[in-house]
Amino acid sequence: MSERIIAGAPVNVNEEGFMTDFRQWNQTIGTELAREADLTLSPRHWQVIEYLQTEYRNEVPLSIRKIGKSGVVDIKEFYQLFPNAPLKTAAKIAGIPKPASCI
């Protein structure tokens, strides 16, 4: 675990760059994390990020399948918004832990 400065604020992150304290997150940090992933956030991106954060607050484990059934976004669009590894990328920008897809 280490501390880094994102958008002017000190933020705790783990070795993979995921934030470890959601309370430190704000939209400016989200925008900056998105820029590091070469993404510019549109209103659709924000809707998905807000959904992920709500699920996180409700302690619902996240999976690609659940997101596909959420009614917020289908899996195809989720991939268009956050290419390659969408769940990981979106979680990182949202300031929540990397979804642990069970063991």
Place this chain on the structure above:
Amino acid sequence: MKRLLILGAGTAGTMMANHLHHHLSADEWEIDIIDEETEHYYQPGFLFLPFDIYEPEDIVKPIRQFIPAGVNLIQESIDRIVPAEQYVLMQGGDRLRYDILIVATGAKIAPEEVPGMLGEEWKNSIFDFYTFEGALALRNKLREWEGGKLVVHITEMPIKCPVAPLEFAFLADSFFKNKHMRDRVDITFVTPLSGAFTKPKATAALEHLLEEKHIHIESDFAIEQVDAENKTIIDYGGRTVPFDLLVTVPTNKGDAVIERSGMGDDLNFVPTNKATLQSKDWPNIFVLGDATNIAASKAGSVAHFEAEILTENILRFMDGQPLKEEFDGHANCFVETGNGKALLIDFNYTHEPVEGTFPFPGVGPLRLLKESRINHMGKLAFRWIYWNMLLKGTHIPFVSATMQEAGKDFD
């Protein structure tokens, strides 16, 4: 007379029948166990069957052989559980009332979840090895396959025995080497995870092995469909992986009885308290083995540790005492790495697999997270232990239900 009903006579249900039979007075409690099958399969053997290492008769025995006298075995399909009225409806229409219910109906593959997976190519160039029929059909295919692109694939998590697909890839590497045709086979391991495994230290060790064996890995691959005609799998991002032979682990789901009973999550797994193994919705229902939604491995070793803890909790529940919050997610798995070697991982909810010695700290004889022949002997011995000790609920000497921290090299 009160009735304790166990649904499923697989690994977990059979162990519970043996444990509880031993503790409960026959004057007070009737114990019934229900299963629609007549055969008990040693599922870890499905990994070895395709490579002609085990024969079918090594891994199939009658269910009845493992149910103690005094426990009533009912061989019929369960239609649904009606928890609000405390009865189970059988397919034939019988209603079985219960005082305490144990759900141990396991998990099954659901290849229909992925478009294009089931069809003309199923059991032709697309196989699973998570069922007896699948593993056997694959054995017959591998006996005559002349080589090409072999793709070993995981559809989505969670799956039973999450290391089994990797083991399959490792065993395939040595199988083709022994047949002197490794140069004609290209092996690719395709996973929805970001690496070979979920935990960093084990991932590093396993990825090193993949590299050594020239097995390519495609990670973060969330399959959208199988294009059977063009023999490719396609992910949601449009990435494609071509195959000549696809060995896939389809989506794993809890049995449809859970869905019919309205008791499961979106994959039919039953919401369960991860420390006590009591159902989150119904106090007199307990769940163990692959049927739960807890974030522990879906493995026989896990079911074994759960059964020891759940037995105590059910006895406490009968006495009106508070349940012990004891289950820590302990899992202990041998990972076959091919060429007569294996490695061993031992971990729980909070501690990832690391290097060390097992079961005696500092001594072994088994080494954690390192390949060795003795670990491979351990994996093969597991079959004997399964049939002769595990199912009967015999405690395995020196191996505790909760994970031991001594002997492990945490940083």
